[in-house]
Amino acid sequence: MPVRVPVLLPYPFAGPFDYLCPPELDLQPGDIVLVPLNRRAELGVVWDESGLPDGLASASAPPVPAHKLKPVTARMDGPPIPRTLRRFVDWVAAYTLSPPGLVLAMAMRAHSVKPETVPVGWVRSGSNEAVARDTPARGRVLAVLADGRPRPTAALAREAEVSAGVIRSMGALGLLREAPIDQPAPFALPDIDHQAADLSPNQASVADTLGEMVRARRFQPVLLDGVTGSGKTETYLEAIAACIADGRQALVLLPEIALSSQWLQRFARRFGTEPAIWHSELGSARRRVTWRAVSNGEAPVVVGARSALFLPFPDLGLVIVDEEHETAFKQEDGVTYHARDMAVVRARLANAPAVLVSATPSLETLHNVEQGRYRHLTLLSRHGGARLPSVSAIDMREFPPERGRFLSPRLIQAAADTMRAGEQAMLFLNRRGYAPLTLCRTCGHRISCPNCTAWLVEHRARKQLCCHHCGHTEAVPVHCPECQAENSLTPIGPGVERITEEARETFPDARILVMASDTLPGPKSAAEAVRRIADREVDLVIGTQIVAKGWHFPGLTLVGVVDADLGLGGGDLRAAERTVQLLHQVAGRAGRAQAPGQVLLQTYTPEHPVMQALVANDFGRFMQREAAERRPGHWPPYGRLAALIVSADSATDADHAANALGRCAPRGDGIEVLGPAPAPLAILRGRHRRRLLLRTRRDTAVQPILVHWLHQWRQTTPSPRSVIVDVDVDPISFL
Numbered sequence: 001m002p003v004r005v006p007v008l009l010p011y012p013f014a015g016p017f018d019y020l021c022p023p024e025l026d027l028q029p030g031d032i033v034l035v036p037l038n039r040r041a042e043l044g045v046v047w048d049e050s051g052l053p054d055g056l057a058s059a060s061a062p063p064v065p066a067h068k069l070k071p072v073t074a075r076m077d078g079p080p081i082p083r084t085l086r087r088f089v090d091w092v093a094a095y096t097l098s099p100p101g102l103v104l105a106m107a108m109r110a111h112s113v114k115p116e117t118v119p120v121g122w123v124r125s126g127s128n129e130a131v132a133r134d135t136p137a138r139g140r141v142l143a144v145l146a147d148g149r150p151r152p153t154a155a156l157a158r159e160a161e162v163s164a165g166v167i168r169s170m171g172a173l174g175l176l177r178e179a180p181i182d183q184p185a186p187f188a189l190p191d192i193d194h195q196a197a198d199l200s201p202n203q204a205s206v207a208d209t210l211g212e213m214v215r216a217r218r219f220q221p222v223l224l225d226g227v228t229g230s231g232k233t234e235t236y237l238e239a240i241a242a243c244i245a246d247g248r249q250a251l252v253l254l255p256e257i258a259l260s261s262q263w264l265q266r267f268a269r270r271f272g273t274e275p276a277i278w279h280s281e282l283g284s285a286r287r288r289v290t291w292r293a294v295s296n297g298e299a300p301v302v303v304g305a306r307s308a309l310f311l312p313f314p315d316l317g318l319v320i321v322d323e324e325h326e327t328a329f330k331q332e333d334g335v336t337y338h339a340r341d342m343a344v345v346r347a348r349l350a351n352a353p354a355v356l357v358s359a360t361p362s363l364e365t366l367h368n369v370e371q372g373r374y375r376h377l378t379l380l381s382r383h384g385g386a387r388l389p390s391v392s393a394i395d396m397r398e399f400p401p402e403r404g405r406f407l408s409p410r411l412i413q414a415a416a417d418t419m420r421a422g423e424q425a426m427l428f429l430n431r432r433g434y435a436p437l438t439l440c441r442t443c444g445h446r447i448s449c450p451n452c453t454a455w456l457v458e459h460r461a462r463k464q465l466c467c468h469h470c471g472h473t474e475a476v477p478v479h480c481p482e483c484q485a486e487n488s489l490t491p492i493g494p495g496v497e498r499i500t501e502e503a504r505e506t507f508p509d510a511r512i513l514v515m516a517s518d519t520l521p522g523p524k525s526a527a528e529a530v531r532r533i534a535d536r537e538v539d540l541v542i543g544t545q546i547v548a549k550g551w552h553f554p555g556l557t558l559v560g561v562v563d564a565d566l567g568l569g570g571g572d573l574r575a576a577e578r579t580v581q582l583l584h585q586v587a588g589r590a591g592r593a594q595a596p597g598q599v600l601l602q603t604y605t606p607e608h609p610v611m612q613a614l615v616a617n618d619f620g621r622f623m624q625r626e627a628a629e630r631r632p633g634h635w636p637p638y639g640r641l642a643a644l645i646v647s648a649d650s651a652t653d654a655d656h657a658a659n660a661l662g663r664c665a666p667r668g669d670g671i672e673v674l675g676p677a678p679a680p681l682a683i684l685r686g687r688h689r690r691r692l693l694l695r696t697r698r699d700t701a702v703q704p705i706l707v708h709w710l711h712q713w714r715q716t717t718p719s720p721r722s723v724i725v726d727v728d729v730d731p732i733s734f735l
């Protein structure tokens with residue numbers, strides 16, 4: 001009787017496919033196998049019989065009769081996918097309504113159909129040695145290999161002072177045989193006694209609590225909050241030390257791993273070695289080595305981006321999410337998931353604590369604390385007696401900049417004073433490029449993207465207009481494309497490039513550094529920029545949200561926010577929360593050492609609660625206000641949301657499909673559907689987009705409702721091929 005095994009393939013199928021298990025393979029769940037699929041050999045993973053949890057996933061196809069099944073071709077060498085990772089894949093698929101194979105694909109990025117090449121070298125075969133000693137050259141080779149250590153051909157030839165030909169002929173004669181060369185462990189064990197910090201009593205008590213939680217080996221989510229510069233990182237490094245001491249692995253998620261040179265340095269200072277790093281730009285060789293090391297337990301600490309959640313930890317003992325409020329943790333394309341929330345799930349499956357870290361925690365996390373689901377640990381003050389910066393608003397109506405300029409005289413004065421005192425200043429504007437809009441003064445035409453509902457952003461250094469949504473670029477035209485007027489196009493509003501131009505004119509002697517994702521394309525250039533600031537080779541830093549990251553620049557005492565109102569438009573559910581978090585984070589870069597810091601917010605709405613909260617440094621009260629606004633309408637975190645984004649090649653098809661979805665929308669107590677409506681980005685990359693929003697009460701899961709809804713819609717409406725419906729559970733972006 002042939003045995004069936006379910007094999008999950010890394011593709012968007014509804015579930016695993018059955019294959020036959022050849023008896024000699026004795027396959028176990030988790031084994032990575034080669035299987036035939038449409039005449040090609042594909043990698044897959046032997047999955048578990050139980051299938052997906054709670055009936056959340058879409059129904060899979062009826063079983064194929066045994067005589068039609070194809071056998072598994074081979075089992076790949078190397079470690080299997082552990083059970084907790086398989087459960088995690090199932091869980092993420094069910095929660096996000098994604099095909100499980102697509103989630104599995106994220107766990108298989110280190111694998112390819114080509115077998116891994118294991119480096120091999122020569123050892124003595126032990127036979128015919130008398131023959132071998134006939135010639136002095138062969139004798140020397142055997143002598144070198146007397147220690148039993150395999151050596152590759154070139155190295156052996158060098159050591160024995162023979163030609164490579166001698167070695168190859170010895171191989172052909174059976175005097176030598178090949179043996180795998182042991183690779184040194186790729187990551188050194190962090191030394192927990194290397195340089196332990198001298199923690200303040202508050203820090204030490206928090207670190208002790210975290211350490212106990214690690215040793216308890218139980219799932220426990222916890223919020224670690226504390227003002228910027230209070231030593232949250234320093235404190236959770238001690239929790240990592242406890243985890244290493246306990247012999248388990250720790251995972252740290254950072255929102256932008258490419259910008260974490262200072263974090264890595266701190267880790268190295270504390271533990272004497274660097275951790276394993278995981279992100280999407282890792283080269284394929286490094287990726288394989290790291291995957292394998294994690295799988296063998298030889299990577300005690302991994303720091304990574306979202307995708308590090310899908311590494312095969314055999315014994316995960318601690319999960320940390322730093323800057324947990326960051327929206328960068330939400331993956332928007334492919335499988336749409338929130339890495340912060342999934343990190344908590346990952347920790348639960350591993351029976352480990354999950355530590356969410358932030359100076360400005362999200363309302364979601366604060367709500368979980370309030371409900372008693374998460375523990376709460378707090379660091380009360382800045383380390384070493386450093387004071388929090390004083391924050392004030394500059395009312396731009398009262399102190400306007402010169403015509404055609406963007407910096408208020410008050411901000412210019414403060415920056416000049418700071419630099420004169422030998423300290424550093426920073427100007428923050430969360431907008432890349434020179435100007436966000438190009439307008440014709442003659443006819444009023446605005447240059448927009450041919451593929452998207454968006455203005456093109458001028459990048460003057462590159463002499464281009466760019467779409468920040470689809471990447472379209474074109475040369476800045478001389479004539480207006482609409483009325484043909486010459487030299488009539490004019491930039492409207494500032495981006496960092498334009499602020500830099502203004503700063504160069506205003507402070508001709510200042511050493512200026514620009515930090516934006518397009519001026520600092522890789523981790524190396526970012527690290528170099530950070531070094532230059534820390535080494536005081538820069539007087540004025542001008543940047544986008546890159547500068548808000550957890551940097552510690554002791555000489556930086558002034559932060560000027562060029563447009564504090566920027567994030568408040570658009571009517572997004574979390575616009576105010578996000579603006580407070582971002583600006584608080586930027587403000588937190590000022591005055592982290594002895595000299596006190598000052599933060600100036602340029603705003604046209606100083607009376608806005610966001611500005612008031614920042615000036616009063618009263619984040620708690622602001623969040624209570626946010627809570628009070630969201631609670632009555634069951635907005636998250638007091639209710640649940642899921643977005644359906646319908647897209648199609650034509651507006652008619654998009655409307656047709658969206659209206660049909662609207663007609664079969666779910667109804668019921670505590671269930672509400674908003675839309676369909678054109679998305680704010682009504683056209684993106686040439687596709688027409690409509691949105692529907694499902695809102696339920698917190699005690700009502702959205703997944704079963706969505707599954708039923710989409711099923712109904714497919715049954716009743718035949719849709720043109722170009723129609724795609726994307727599901728976004730817990731949406732963060734509403735564009």
Ligand SMILES: Nc1ncnc2c1ncn2[C@@H]1O[C@H](COP(=O)(O)OP(=O)(O)OP(=O)(O)O)[C@@H](O)[C@H]1O
Pocket residue numbers: 197198199200203226227228229230231232233234235358359383549550551552588
């Ligand atoms: N106990 C300590 N001993 C020595 N240095 C410390 C200690 N605690 C904190 N520091 C130093 O103070 C600075 C701020 O600490 P840290 O970066 O850990 O704070 P944070 O709360 O994570 O900050 P942010 O939220 O702004 O990123 C760092 O340079 C850190 O090395």
Ligand SMILES: [Zn+2]
Pocket residue numbers: 449450451452454467468469470471472685
């Ligand atoms: Zn575009």
